[in-house]
Amino acid sequence: MQEAMENPVQNTGIEVPLLEKVRRQVINGRYGPGDLIPEIVLAEEFGVSRTPIREVLKQLQNEGLVEIRPRVGTFVREPTRREIVELFELKESLEGLAASLMARRGRVRELETLERNLEASDVAASEGNSQSYAELVHEFHWTLVRGADNRKLYETYERLMNQLAYHRIVVDTVTRPGRLKASDNEHHAVVEAIKRKDALDAEFTMRNHVRASSQAALAPTDYPRLTEAGALDNTEEHSPTVRSSPHGC
Amino acid sequence: MQEAMENPVQNTGIEVPLLEKVRRQVINGRYGPGDLIPEIVLAEEFGVSRTPIREVLKQLQNEGLVEIRPRVGTFVREPTRREIVELFELKESLEGLAASLMARRGRVRELETLERNLEASDVAASEGNSQSYAELVHEFHWTLVRGADNRKLYETYERLMNQLAYHRIVVDTVTRPGRLKASDNEHHAVVEAIKRKDALDAEFTMRNHVRASSQAALAPTDYPRLTEAGALDNTEEHSPTVRSSPHGC
DNA sequence: CCATGGCTTCTTGCATACATGAAATCTATG
DNA sequence: CATAGATTTCATGTATGCAAGAAGCCATGG
Secondary structure (H helix, E strand, O other), rough: HHHHHHHOOOHHHHHHHHHHHHHHHOOOOOOOOOEEHHHHHHHHOOOOOHHHHHHHHHHHHHHHEEEEOOOOOEEEOOOOOHHHHHHHHHHHHHHHHHHHHHHOOOOOOOHHHHHHHHHHHHHHHHOOHHHHHHHHHHHHHHHHHHHHOOOHHHHHHHHHHHHHOOOOOOOOOHHHHHHHOOOOOOOOHHHHHHHOOOOHHHHHHHHHHHHHHHHHHHHHOOOOOOOOOOOOOOOOOOOOOOOOOOOOO | OOOOOOOOOOOOOOOOOHHHHHHHHOOOOOOOOOOOOOOOHHHHHOOOOHHHHHHHHHHHHHHOEEEEEEOEEEEEOOOOOHHHHHHHHHHHHHHHHHHHHHHHHHOHHHHHHHHHHHHHHHHHHHHOHHHHHEEEEHHHHHHHHHHOOHHHHHHHHHHHHHHHHOOOOOOHHHHHOHHHHHHHHHHHHHHHHHHHHHHHHHHHHHHHHHHHHHHHOOOOOOOOOOOOOOOOOOOOOOOOOOOOOOOOH
C-alpha cells in the first residue's frame, strides 16, 4: 500500500535527466529573468528535437518557472515579491501540517533522522559553520515533510519549493546575526513536540519557526553578512554556482 | 500588483477549451478507471492532430487524473483510498489557511458573497433541498479560497480539487442524515469568526468543518440516502451527468 | 491440455516540415 | 528628424511520418 517515495521528481513520462538538465540550464545557466529561451537552441544543445524540449518547457511553466507567451516565446519568469510572500504562507501551512502528521505517527525512521540531524546541527551551530548548517536545514525540512507520510503533501510541497528554490530572492538567511542559533533552538522544539506526540504543539512550533525564517528571508538586508561566500546576490547577474540555500532556516 | 484571478484554469499555452473538453471526455465520458485512452481517438474526435492531444494528456497526468505508461498508453487513473485521505488532509489545511487569511483581510467583497451564500443556504437547508445546498456548498468553499487573496493557494487548491472532483468516490455527503444542518451551522460559525477577524478561530472552525465533512464522505454508506437522485454510485459504471458534489459539505 | 516461443499489432516517442502570427526593422513621407 | 506603414524575420503551433517497444495472440511442442 505504501509506495516508495525515492523519486522526488514526478514521473512525467519525460526522460527525467533531460527535465533536470533543462531546469539547470534555464535557471542557473545563461538565462536570466525575462530572457527569451528559444526552443531550438535548447534542442540543439541537448541533441534532441524541439518536441521533447517543448514538453519540458511546458512542465517548467506548470511549475511556475517560465512563462510561455503564445506565438511569441518562452521567457524566464521573475517571481514577484507578492508571489514569494504567498509561497511562504503556503510553506508555513504545509510544514505545519507535516509536523502535525508526523507527531501522530509515533517513532518512525524519519524521527531518528531528525534527531541525528539535530546533533549535527548543534555542532555546526556552535562552530558557526553556516554553510554546513544550511545543508542540514535543507535536510531537516525535507525529512519532516517526508516523515508526514503523505505523498500528496510531499508532491505539493516539492512543487512550491521548486518555485522558490531557484530564485535568488530567497537566500540563506542563516547567515544573519542570531538567526542561526535561534533556528537551531526552534528545530529542537519541533522535534521535542513530535517526540511527545503533541500534534498541535508540533504544528504551531513549526509554523512559528517557518514564519520567523520567512520573515528573515524577506527582510531587507542592509547590514553586512557574516560570511563572505555566497553574499547577497541581488543584482541581475546570476552566479553559475548557487551557494545560497533554497529556503530560509 | 494584484493581478486578476478571473481565470481559474492555469494558462498553459494550450487552447483552454480543448483542455477542458478533453478533461470532460476523459473523466465523465466513456472512459472509466483503468481504461486506455488512445491519443488518436481523441485527436480524431476533436479534429486535431495528436500533438496538442499529447500536451493535454500530459497536463492531465500532471494533475493526477491519468497515468501515462511509456510506450504503452495513457490510462484513467483510479485514486486509491489512501490518496483520497491524503487529499482531504491537505484540503483541511489549505481551507483552514484560507479562512485564516480571509479573517485578517477585513471586509472584502468575498465576505459579502459568503453572507449572501449563508442566507441562501439557510433556505435550502430548511427546505431540505440538498441539490441546491450542494451547489451553495461548492460556492462557499471556492469563495473562501478566493477571498484569501493568495493566488498560489488558489492554484494549489484548484490542483488538488481537480484530483478529487471528477472521481465518484467523493459523493455528496450532504444527503446524509443530520449532515446538512450541521454543515450549515459550521459555515455560519466560520463566517462569524471571519467577521470578528479572529483568524485562529476561523482557521480551526473551518478545519473542524472540513474534517467533519471529509469523514462523512469517507465513511461507509450502509444506510439509505435521503434523496433518490444521484444516489450512491459505487459501481464501475459512471453516469454521464454527474450530480454529486465534487466535495463534501 | 498446458506452456513456451515467436510474431503481429497497436500505441507511444521523436523528428521534421510547414503554416501562422507577432515583433522588429527598414523605408518613405510629413 | 520623427512617425506611420509595410515588409521581413523569427519563433512558436500543428500536422505527419517513422521507428521503437510493449502487450496480446497464435501456433507448436511437450
